[in-house]
Amino acid sequence: MYLSDLKPYILKHEDMERMKILIIDDEKPITDKISHYLAKRGYEPVAVNDPMEGLKKLQHEPFDLVISDIMMPGINGIELLKQVKNLHPETEVVMISGFGDMNTVIEAMRAGAVDYVKKPFSLVEMQLAIERTTKFLKLQSELLASEDERSLISRQLEQMIERDFIGDSPAIKQVIEMALKTARDKDASVLITGENGTGKELVARLIHYASERDKKQFYPINAAAIPETLLESEFFGHKRGAFTDARDDKKGCFELANGGTLFLDEISEMPLTLQAKLLRALEERKVKPVGGDREIRVDVRIISATNKNLKELIGNNKFRLDLYHRLNTVVINIPPLRERSEDLKPLMHHFIRYFSKKKNLPIPKIDPGIYHEIEHYDFPGNVRELRNMVERAMILSKDNSLKVSDFFISQNGHIPVAEANINFNLDQTEKKLITLALKKCNYNQVKAAELLGISRDALKRKRQKYGIEVKRSF
Numbered sequence: 001m002y003l004s005d006l007k008p009y010i011l012k013h014e015d016m017e018r019m020k021i022l023i024i025d026d027e028k029p030i031t032d033k034i035s036h037y038l039a040k041r042g043y044e045p046v047a048v049n050d051p052m053e054g055l056k057k058l059q060h061e062p063f064d065l066v067i068s069d070i071m072m073p074g075i076n077g078i079e080l081l082k083q084v085k086n087l088h089p090e091t092e093v094v095m096i097s098g099f100g101d102m103n104t105v106i107e108a109m110r111a112g113a114v115d116y117v118k119k120p121f122s123l124v125e126m127q128l129a130i131e132r133t134t135k136f137l138k139l140q141s142e143l144l145a146s147e148d149e150r151s152l153i154s155r156q157l158e159q160m161i162e163r164d165f166i167g168d169s170p171a172i173k174q175v176i177e178m179a180l181k182t183a184r185d186k187d188a189s190v191l192i193t194g195e196n197g198t199g200k201e202l203v204a205r206l207i208h209y210a211s212e213r214d215k216k217q218f219y220p221i222n223a224a225a226i227p228e229t230l231l232e233s234e235f236f237g238h239k240r241g242a243f244t245d246a247r248d249d250k251k252g253c254f255e256l257a258n259g260g261t262l263f264l265d266e267i268s269e270m271p272l273t274l275q276a277k278l279l280r281a282l283e284e285r286k287v288k289p290v291g292g293d294r295e296i297r298v299d300v301r302i303i304s305a306t307n308k309n310l311k312e313l314i315g316n317n318k319f320r321l322d323l324y325h326r327l328n329t330v331v332i333n334i335p336p337l338r339e340r341s342e343d344l345k346p347l348m349h350h351f352i353r354y355f356s357k358k359k360n361l362p363i364p365k366i367d368p369g370i371y372h373e374i375e376h377y378d379f380p381g382n383v384r385e386l387r388n389m390v391e392r393a394m395i396l397s398k399d400n401s402l403k404v405s406d407f408f409i410s411q412n413g414h415i416p417v418a419e420a421n422i423n424f425n426l427d428q429t430e431k432k433l434i435t436l437a438l439k440k441c442n443y444n445q446v447k448a449a450e451l452l453g454i455s456r457d458a459l460k461r462k463r464q465k466y467g468i469e470v471k472r473s474f
Ligand SMILES: Nc1ncnc2c1ncn2[C@@H]1O[C@H](COP(=O)(O)OP(=O)(O)OP(=O)(O)O)[C@@H](O)[C@H]1O
Pocket: 164, 165, 166, 167, 172, 194, 195, 196, 197, 198, 199, 200, 201, 202, 203, 305, 307, 347, 350, 383, 384, 387
């Protein structure tokens, strides 16, 4: 039987003490004895001496437990048991067997009886059989409840991933899979790497909410955003009077995140002195507030994020190797958006739906040219940039339709490069310039090379280097 089949029973049966028990035996003195005994112990017994009457009763009302004799005139107890199970699979049956009737007992157990008592039996033996059944049912109900809870979480999670975590590319699917697998271990440290705006914090949240720490805090902290003098107190807390401004005791982020997940954003920006203290806290699972003398036990999962190459920083003595090893039990790398073009369209639609709802606007019509444009754009700011682009376009759009010019605000057809958005990565910028030049010259390579100020051969080499295809639009 599937656990879920037990549901009606479990829902109905909140209070195990008040079990409704049907007693079926053709000998009245036996049913009288049992019901009297059970009624006194707080059960709700109903006794019948005719098996057919018993079945009729079962058709009209459910019972938690049936106690039935095996040998009865008119119907064999095994046959009765099968019919009971047919009517109410969730109803348990305890059989009363005659002396030396072991074969029938085995047959009854195979047909789904939960227990049996042998005649002649004492009432205590009967009581024990009922208690065993109750215990069994309670265990099953707990198991079902926990199964239910788990399946509920995973359904919620599935919805959350579908609703908030968008991506069709194999790369992003792998990221989700890694995040969910990692979530199952509640302690593993995770290092999430990726350029700005690729979704590192989103992945960190996904891990937290998919883990058993989900009822506790997800606490993000960014060392780069906190003045260096306050860092230690932000992380580990302080005692009143520990320094001039410490007027009260203050909890640090480790304590605030206790039981949950501490998300250390931009981990590379952490000063070396704090790195040493962080390592100690992680290794000992204890923190000491500034100005305090007592250490506090903490239990947190650490997820850190960086857009820098930590190995390079380690080589330059800017990051501790031992801390790096402590943080990177699992490493999840999110590739930049330009390397997963399959995600562009679904993400764009997602943000359009999101902003339509947020700004109370109808879903706009989309100029198909936009897809072409975004596919040839590099998105140095990754998903965040696309999100901002969609928001801006929706604000600028007219007549409920999105046009290329709403996305790429341009003078004379060029994609504008606002200073704040300049991508200083030479390779990426070179690739982008070459793509733009080719497009502007309608993929005439001689003209494009001229525009770029390089030879035709150089253009060819660079195209090969960056994998830029030449396509003409007719
Ligand atoms: N796969 C995705 N699906 C839906 N939204 C996404 C996805 N990836 C990123 N976003 C959205 O893009 C924005 C940036 O994501 P997030 O803040 O997680 O990036 P980040 O890598 O932490 O960036 P930074 O390095 O700048 O801190 C957020 O609004 C986030 O919700």
